[in-house]
Amino acid sequence: MKPAPGAREPPRLAVPKNIALVGNPNSGKTTIFNALTGLRQKVANYPGVTIEKKIGFFFDLHGRKCQLIDLPGTYSLLPSAPDEEITCEVLFGARPDTPAPDAVICVIDATHLERSLYLVAQVLDLGLPAIVALNMMDLLEEGGSHVDVAALSARLGCPVIPCQASKRKGLTELRAALSLQTSWAGPICRRLPEAVEEALSRITADFPEAKVERRALCSLVLGAPDPRRLAELLAVTHLLPSLEREQQRLEKELPDWRQQTIAMRQGQIRALLAGVFREPRVMTGSATDWLDRWVTHPFWGWVIFLGIMGAMFLAVFQMGAGPKDAINGLFSALAAKIDKLLPAGDLRDLLTHGVIGGAGNVIVFLPQILVLFFFLGLLEESGYMARAAFLMDKLMSRVGLQGRAFIPLLASHACAIPGILSARTLSDPRDRMVTILVAPFASCSARLPVYVLMIAAFFGGGRSAGIAEAGIVMALYLLGLAAAFGFAWIFKRSLFRGRPAPLVLELPPYRRPSLRVIATQMLFRAGAFLRRAGTTIVAISVILWWLTAYPKTTGGDRAAQLAGSFAGQIGHWIEPVIRPLGFNWKIGIGLLSAQAARENFVSTMGVLYAGQPDPEGKAGPVSLSRALLADRWPDGRPVFTPLVCVTILLFFVFSLQCVSTVVTVRRETGSWRWAFFQFGYMTLFAYTISLAVYQAGRAFGF
Incomplete structure (x- = not known):
């Protein structure tokens, strides 16, 4: 397909080194990313799984190493949330830590073809070299629909590769398309409402150098709810005065110009699909509709x-x-x-x-x-x-x-x-x-x-x-x-x-879970758990053992050694604070170690209660839960009564015990103030609830 008269000649992709992966939420981007790179990003059948860019590497059919960037899902290039801004920044080359992509793989859900092509149209309007990965073809065919892939590719002016990413179908063809030295065509939505076209003409007249190069960018900024922010991302801030002036004029002359622009784009996409996409002749209620009547029912749901x-x-x-x-x-x-x-x-x-x-x-x-x-x-x-x-x-x-x-x-x-x-x-x-x-x-x-x-x-x-x-x-x-x-x-x-925003959420069709994908995720999580157990938890356990083993006491049993150790001294120092909750100093040491990671509480109890005799006098190894039951206060009362167990459970339900979470909150909010506020209010709430439950339980004789 030849570029439209006056349009910018799209760049030729000789050696694709940096490739961006874009698409609507829940279109299968991450599945394709994992299949191409061999990485194990989280995959799920609901929107919002990819929340920041992920980078992996693969080799095309010529053996060239390519960098693949999995970007957060978005329905358009007009960002309304921080995750969508990441997508726009990478595509526009506005992130200093990420090179501008040499090519874009647009992953679209074949069962929602018209809606998915809206984003593809915007990518092509910008003149970005693109390949369309037509994913979930099996679901499309099961529904009785059909797509003429060759005709769609000819009308879009770029390669269209049918895929079934969950079963790794179409990946070889996708690599082959990336290996070809080719040029890909430009915009497919060439006309906008007359008033918008006139506004763009006046903007480009003020800045002749933007007439061809920046027309599509100006069109995006003109329709953005926050034009200043998008202008910064697109590096067209010098056009901002003209853009804001034309936006105000359009609001007065044609109040619904944004809706008309979207409708015209959608009309052009429907025209492009005419004769290419065939829907089933008879539309009947699907299994998804039948299940949703029960699953989303106000009571039975x-x-x-x-x-x-x-x-x-x-x-x-x-x-x-x-x-x-x-x-x-x-x-x-x-x-x-x-x-x-x-x-x-x-x-x-x-x-x-x-x-x-x-x-x-x-x-x-x-x-x-x-x-x-x-x-x-x-x-x-x-x-x-x-x-x-x-x-x-x-x-x-x-x-x-x-x-x-x-x-x-x-x-x-x-x-x-x-x-x-x-x-x-x-x-x-x-x-x-x-x-x-x-x-x-x-x-x-x-x-x-x-x-x-x-x-x-x-x-x-x-x-x-x-x-x-x-x-x-x-x-x-x-x-x-x-x-x-x-x-x-x-x-x-x-x-x-503030009032809550209305819920706008796509309900994806029910799909047969892929046991291979689930097993892969389980193995990945098991590996992460074992790595943490073999590094962080072992390190903390060794440090804690040293704290319990030194300084050495003479002539005493293990209980005396623990009480006189460094750990015992620390525990007895904090015990007055936690004693009203029914906790002894050993539990206090567990709570301190749990600040690094909650599961450290269990490893700490394992170190402190190692070698504890069975409460019923049975021979042989004793489980940790039974070792806890053998612990006694100095007056002979058991430490781990049912009431104390409930109190510990409540404390862990409500408290924030994870340094990584605190650091993440600081990064996401941009302030340590909110991270410390969260840690403080959750810890105070956990302490208050635990105190109330334990003291109430004691008052009632539990």
């Missing part, structure tokens, strides 16, 4: 939601208990073997009490964490998470947030850091700030080992009914969400006043 959550937590205990016990047995056997091989001394104690007692007691929870991630992966891949956000919209609006803010809260159940980062998808800065401040209330996977340990101690250290355990964990997760909603309500009526 909640029943289904709670049922799914309950089943997930029950599976965590029922399916994860056997592998957990097996791993625990292996570590116990390893510790016994070391006891036999090495003579008594610091080295043997370091290995058995420090490394195995610390990191080992955290690793045993890996099966249950993986079961949790497996079911979360099923929900994400199937498309249910978007329905959960839709279901929550009414509740979220009552606390002052839009329903879309529930997506960062959902992401925080895996880890608070990606949850906080995904708040970038919220266009309202007040909603974004409130979401960041309350996101850590969602119980992340690092809390799960603490929950499981305390629940086991609550039930006497033995195997309990899985339904009871699952019910308690589900209650803790819901309690965290309730706290998030409560403080969001407070913040939206005090620090960040």
Whole structure:
């Protein structure tokens, strides 16, 4: 296709080194990114997964190394949220840390072809060399539709590659298209409303050098809600006075000129698709529509939601208990073997009490964490998470947030850091700030080992009914969400006043979850968990062991050694602060170590209670939960009563114990003030609730 008369000749792509990956949210960009680069970015069937640019490398068919940049999803090049600004900055070459792309891969959802081509049209209007990856072709064909790929490629003037990224179909053809030395054509939406065309003519008349080079850019800035910010991104601030003058004139002469511009672009896209795209002749209610009638129902939707959550937590205990016990047995056997091989001394104690007692007691929870991630992966891949956000919209609006803010809260159940980062998808800065401040209330996977340990101690250290355990964990997760909603309500009526934005959220079709993708994500998370256990947790466990082993006491047992050690001295120093919660100095040391990462509480307890005798006098290795039950106050009272276990659980539900989260909040808000405010109010709230529950329980004789 030849460029339109007067249009800028698009650049020739000889050696594509930097390639940007763009597309609508939930179009499959990250799946293609992972397939091309071999990396393991998070993939899910709901919008807002990619919240900052990701960079990987691959080789084209000529063996040339290419850098691939996965950009946040956007529906247009008019940014309304920080994540969309990242996409625009990279495409426009406005980021000093990222080179301007030599080519753009536009990933579009074949089942939403007309809507997806709006972004493609804007990319081509800018003269950027592009390849269109027509993803999800299998879903298009299953629905009875058809696309003439060759005709679409001819009309767009650029290569169009049909793909099924989840099954790695079309990737070779995509690499081949990137390997070709070719030039790609320019704009497909050449006419705008007459009044807009006249405004652009007056702007380019004032600045002749912008007549060809900047026409498409000027058109973008002219239609932007915040033209000054977009003009800075596009480096056309010298045109800003003319742009603002013409924007004001259009507002007076043609108030709906933006809507007319969008409608005309959409009309040109429909004309381009005429004869290329065939929809099914008979449109009937789909399985997605039938399921949504139940899943998003005001009553049955909640029943289904709670049922799914309950089943997930029950599976965590029922399916994860056997592998957990097996791993625990292996570590116990390893510790016994070391006891036999090495003579008594610091080295043997370091290995058995420090490394195995610390990191080992955290690793045993890996099966249950993986079961949790497996079911979360099923929900994400199937498309249910978007329905959960839709279901929550009414509740979220009552606390002052839009329903879309529930997506960062959902992401925080895996880890608070990606949850906080995904708040970038919220266009309202007040909603974004409130979401960041309350996101850590969602119980992340690092809390799960603490929950499981305390629940086991609550039930006497033995195997309990899985339904009871699952019910308690589900209650803790819901309690965290309730706290998030409560403080969001407070913040939206005090620090960040404002009405919630209406929910605009695409409900993707239900899809058959890819077990390969879920398994890949589970392996990636297992590797990350084991790396953390093998580095950070081992390091903290070794340091803690040293603090418990020195200075040496003479003529005393292990209890006397602990009490007189550096750790004991630190613990007794902070014990007056935590004693009103029912916590002794050992629990206090655990709370201090948990500031680095919550699961460190378990490893700390493993080090402090290593070698503890079984409370019932049984021989052989004792589990950590039963070792906790053997601990006593000086007057002989048990330390870990059911009331104390509940108090510890509540403290971990509400407190912020993660240095990485604090640093992330500082980066996202641009201020340590908000990071320290979040840490302070969450810690104070956790302490207050724990104090009230423990003292009330004591008053009632528990």
